[in-house]
Amino acid sequence: MIPLSSADAETVDAEATEEAAAEVASDEQRDALVAALADALGDGLVESHVEPGVDVWVRVTAEAWVDAARALRDRCGMAYFGYLSAIDWMPSPYGRDMDAQVDLTAGDGADDAADEAATGGYETGVAGGDTRFQLLARVHDPVGHVGITVKADLAGDRPEADSWIPVYPGADWHEREAWEMFGITFRDHPNQVHLYLPSHFEGNPLRKDYPLLARRVKPWPGIVDVELMPGEDDEDEAEGDES
Amino acid sequence: MGSVMGSMTDTLTLAVELAWWQQTGIRAVVGLLAVLLPAGTLVYLFLFKMMSFMQSRLGPMEAGPYGSLQLLAEVGKFLQKEDILPRKADRVVFKAAPFVVLISTFLLVLVIPAGPDAWFIDVDTGIFLALAVSSISVIGILMAGWASSSKYSLLGGLRAAGQLVAYELPLVLAVMGVVIQAGTLNVQDIVMSQANGEIFGWGGIGNPFILTQFVGFAIFLVAVQAELTQPPFDMPVAESEIVTGYLTEYTGLRFLLFFIGEFATAGIFAALAATLFLGGWYVPGLDPTSDLFNVIGPAILLGKVILVAFLIFWFRFTYPRFREDQLQQLAWKVLIPLSLANIVLTGVLKVVF
Amino acid sequence: MTALGDTRQLAYIAGQASDARVNVELETEGMTLNIGPQHPATHGTLRVIVKLDGERVVAAEPVMGYMHRGYEKLSEVRTYPQVTTLVNRIDWLGSFANEVPFILAAERLMDVEAPPRAQWIRTALFELSRIANVVLFLGDMGVQLGAVTPVFFAFRDREFVLNQIEAVTGGRFHPNFDRIGGLKDDLPKGWIEETKGVLGRIRTFCDEMEDLVTGNEIFQARTRGIGVIPADVGLSYGLSGANIRASGVDWDLRRDGGVGLVHDQLDWKVWTHPDGDSFARYWVRLQEVREACDMVDQLLDGIPSGPVMAKVPRIIKVPAGEAYVETENPLGVMGYYVVSKGDLVPYRVKIRSASFNNISITPWLLEGTYVPDVISILASLYFILGDIDR
Structure with a gap:
């Protein structure tokens, strides 16, 4: 047996000393990545966001979802499939029990949320978004040591997307998980059945409008417990009082 | 009493006589209770302590001084357990299977002598009988595997059948060398020929066949390991893949019978190996016909049994297991040709010297 | 068999039927063997449905979810410091x-950095x-x-x-010791010397394993050439950690990731x-266990002095943003995609656990192997059920 190792101690040291240089180089790397994707996808690339030296996000259209994967794998060397998941951008209708400090069900917050929902505009994260459901996938280049997060907006309440399995076979289980957890159907998925949940399970647990029953029954101790230390700022006083 | 029993030898071939039955019956019962039980307990304790120390743990400590009553405690434990019968099991066959295995085990004891006159039966085809009854256990295992109506059991049973049949051959062929050298199938005579043997004219330690039949001894041990379905040949009961193979559905007393059968067979095969290759109840320096051996013979035999059992269990706790096809290859492509060559060589040398 | 794909099943039946036409007298019936969820080999509750032709696996389908605890949902209703108690239970070794x-990830969003110590x-x-985890794998x-x-031996030395x-964290299995901005406490007195002694024991353990297992002919016969994963297939399935490094891919996030651990300062x-x-x-x-021993040795020698906690607010509110941080965990790459909306709680946490991807290759890998190899391949992929089901 011949142990292989391309990286010896010297390389590690060298990398450590050239950290500053590497950071700049990495930025160019990520910019080039976005450029390559823009070239490959054309209009398919909606938005991109590069955080220098840290990470990169791109948002593609749902139609360009598989093309993006193919371009990333074949043109950008992203051989490694990280994960595939989704985000539900609709704020939870259950308010502070679930995910917000502001009580949406009773008070001003509820109106805001209702307004948001009515207009279809959600407060979304990095690289933007227009719809409630957003696909999220991460691939990595094990040679160039750079990863990228790909997002795609999916329209509708029962959204559909193309399957990544032809490009990354590892997406199989991740798509099954997204299917049962978010209700996102993947076209041409060979085996779209429940992964974690029992086969007769109804509902999509990771959607924000799926109530976490334990929290409905018993108030969340996380908010109740919040107490200020003496002499600390007032910025979070509201929670302490509400309990 | 010894001389009376010795004189019975000639009449044994005349089949059943009442006196013979009575004598054998008494011998069997007394032998089982007075010899096998303490001996089994001792071997069991030794093995458990040994393997515990190999695995850096203490082993049985609570039951009796130094854990010496662990065997009793385990028997008591298993007796309390519910005897579960799978609903779709073939009831009769399922219930009978452990007894078939156990009978095969205890029939094996019969041919092993523990002294010049301390034996159960003395037949001229002793070793032949031993190897024949040892293969009855295959039937018991197949019965258990099939009757359990469990897929794990079935896989285990079929694996066991394939394996036991394959390793029966090297077992028999390894013994052939001894038989050729001793010129007899009678186990008592094999011991005697070792005791009276000479190494190039020097009879100081007799001639234990391990010296001339070392290849046979090694093959015999390997085949015994496989016959016992122990690691590295425990594919039939591989607990990490088919749970415990044909034992999967057995509980309580029936499992205990298999369990006892397994350990007892290990001990008895060790006794067989000690008798065939290590000189049995004989130690050098004494007259093999002296009556003293009727007293100390069993103890000597027990010591040799523990030695061989140590070897068997040493392998057991050191090796991972072979895959089914690999162990079949080992049997058919290595052990059998090797033992055939051993027989040829033994035969040639026997004629030459 | 709802869990097994209809297409596969049909393909299998068709294959059987065509075989039968060619050779009628040798026609055999396939058998479906259900390994798990309660099974000695799955150390946890993984269930693998294998279709067998004799002892050869025609199709294998892992079924999981027996231990799904919904950590991604639960994380959405817990404050950031509370989430660490949950994620402790993912890879429990x-x-x-x-x-x-x-x-x-939380530190990146908050723009906080832990002090060097x-x-x-x-x-x-x-x-x-990592040592505690992988030592158990070796056994x-x-x-x-x-x-x-x-x-x-593994349990003894682990x-x-x-x-x-x-001794440091107060928790044998679930330390819950890491805090945003540093650590809960400093090291206890005398810990460094004791740990060095323990490292010596682990090195001895590695030598023992080398003697007892690695060099064993049967072990080699059972593992060499079994369950071969080509590098590109492994990457496309998202295999990580030692699984992908064993396929010749030289990629380790400890060296290449550049997140807030100090592996880059070690030799x-x-x-x-x-x-x-x-x-x-x-x-x-x-x-890697040996290498980790060396690393800990260097780390113990080089711990700088100073505080163990940066200045962070008492009530942790994470500014809005998204961050994905992955590290090279004992089982492989583990990452958290944290979405914050500026609340006390994360808006969404996607947990990318290593075993989930590592085990997702099994349907591809197990096809055509023998039943005994199913176990050895699963064992060598090294999964923790909590890490699959989350």
């Missing part, structure tokens, strides 16, 4: 390592949990192949490592193996 990427101790505990690999003795982790080496089989995976992990 190397718990501390689970906390690290989540804390790092905290980073060094964090890295030391990170590597110690377990033996027991799955039928050698009972190695696992006793206990010393757990003792050291307990160490990434081990790879060209074969990609079960043996290679075992061998790479064995070397």
Whole structure:
């Protein structure tokens, strides 16, 4: 047996000393990545966001979802499939029990949320978004040591997307998980059945409008417990009082 | 009493006589209770302590001084357990299977002598009988595997059948060398020929066949390991893949019978190996016909049994297991040709010297 | 068999039927064997449905979810410090390592950096949990192949490592010690010397394993050339950690990731193996335990002085943003995608656990192998059920 190792101690040291240089180089790397994707996808690339030296996000259209994967794998060397998941951008209708400090069900917050929902505009994260459901996938280049997060907006309440399995076979289980957890159907998925949940399970647990029953029954101790230390700022006083 | 029993030898071939039955019956019962039980307990304790120390743990400590009553405690434990019968099991066959295995085990004891006159039966085809009854256990295992109506059991049973049949051959062929050298199938005579043997004219330690039949001894041990379905040949009961193979559905007393059968067979095969290759109840320096051996013979035999059992269990706790096809290859492509060559060589040398 | 794809089933039946036409008298019936969820080999509750033709696997389909605890949903209703108690339970053999990427993600969002001393101790505990985790694998690999003795050695020596982790964190299995901005406490007195003694024991253990298992002919016969994963297939399935390094991919996030641990200041080496089989995976992990011992040794020598906690607000509110941080955990790459909306709680946490991807290759890998190899391949991929089901 011949142990292989391309990286010896010297390389590690060298990398450590050239950290500053590497950071700049990495930025160019990520910019080039976005450029390559823009070239490959054309209009398919909606938005991109590069955080220098840290990470990169791109948002593609749902139609360009598989093309993006193919371009990333074949043109950008992203051989490694990280994960595939989704985000539900609709704020939870259950308010502070679930995910917000502001009580949406009773008070001003509820109106805001209702307004948001009515207009279809959600407060979304990095690289933007227009719809409630957003696909999220991460691939990595094990040679160039750079990863990228790909997002795609999916329209509708029962959204559909193309399957990544032809490009990354590892997406199989991740798509099954997204299917049962978010209700996102993947076209041409060979085996779209429940992964974690029992086969007769109804509902999509990771959607924000799926109530976490334990929290409905018993108030969340996380908010109740919040107490200020003496002499600390007032910025979070509201929670302490509400309990 | 010894001389009376010795004189019975000639009449044994005349089949059943009442006196013979009575004598054998008494011998069997007394032998089982007075010899096998303490001996089994001792071997069991030794093995458990040994393997515990190999695995850096203490082993049985609570039951009796130094854990010496662990065997009793385990028997008591298993007796309390519910005897579960799978609903779709073939009831009769399922219930009978452990007894078939156990009978095969205890029939094996019969041919092993523990002294010049301390034996159960003395037949001229002793070793032949031993190897024949040892293969009855295959039937018991197949019965258990099939009757359990469990897929794990079935896989285990079929694996066991394939394996036991394959390793029966090297077992028999390894013994052939001894038989050729001793010129007899009678186990008592094999011991005697070792005791009276000479190494190039020097009879100081007799001639234990391990010296001339070392290849046979090694093959015999390997085949015994496989016959016992122990690691590295425990594919039939591989607990990490088919749970415990044909034992999967057995509980309580029936499992205990298999369990006892397994350990007892290990001990008895060790006794067989000690008798065939290590000189049995004989130690050098004494007259093999002296009556003293009727007293100390069993103890000597027990010591040799523990030695061989140590070897068997040493392998057991050191090796991972072979895959089914690999162990079949080992049997058919290595052990059998090797033992055939051993027989040829033994035969040639026997004629030459 | 609802869980098995209809297409596969049909293909299988068709295959059987065509065989039968060619050779009627040799026609056999396939058997479906259900390995798990309660089974000695799955150490947890993984269930694998295998379709057998004799002992050869025609199709294998893992079924999981028996331990699904919904951590992604639960994380959405817990404050950031509370989430670490949850994620402790993901890979329960190397718990501390689970906390690290989540804390790092939160730190990145908050733009906080732990003081150097905290980073060094964090890295030391990170590597110690790797040792505690992988040592058990080394023993377990033996027991799955039928050698009972190695696992006793593994449990014996792992206990010393757990003792050291307990001495610092107070938790043997679930430390919950990592805080946003540093660590809960400093090291206890005398810990560094004791830990060095423990590292000596682990090195001895590695030598024992080398003698007892690695060099064993039967072990080699059972693992060499079994379950070969080519590098490109492994990458496209998202295999990580020692599994992918055993296929010759020289990629280790400790060296290449550049997140808030101090591996880049240490003198160490990434081990790879060209074969990609079960043996290679075992061998790479064995070397990684040794390497981790060396790393901890260096870390203990070089811990800088100073505080172990940065200045962070008492009530942790994470500014809006998204961060994905992945680290090289004992089982492979573990990452947390944290979405914050500026609340006390994360808006969404996607947990990318290593075993989930590592085990997702099994349907591809197990096809055509024998039943005994199913177990050895699963063992060599080394999964923790909590890490699959989350």
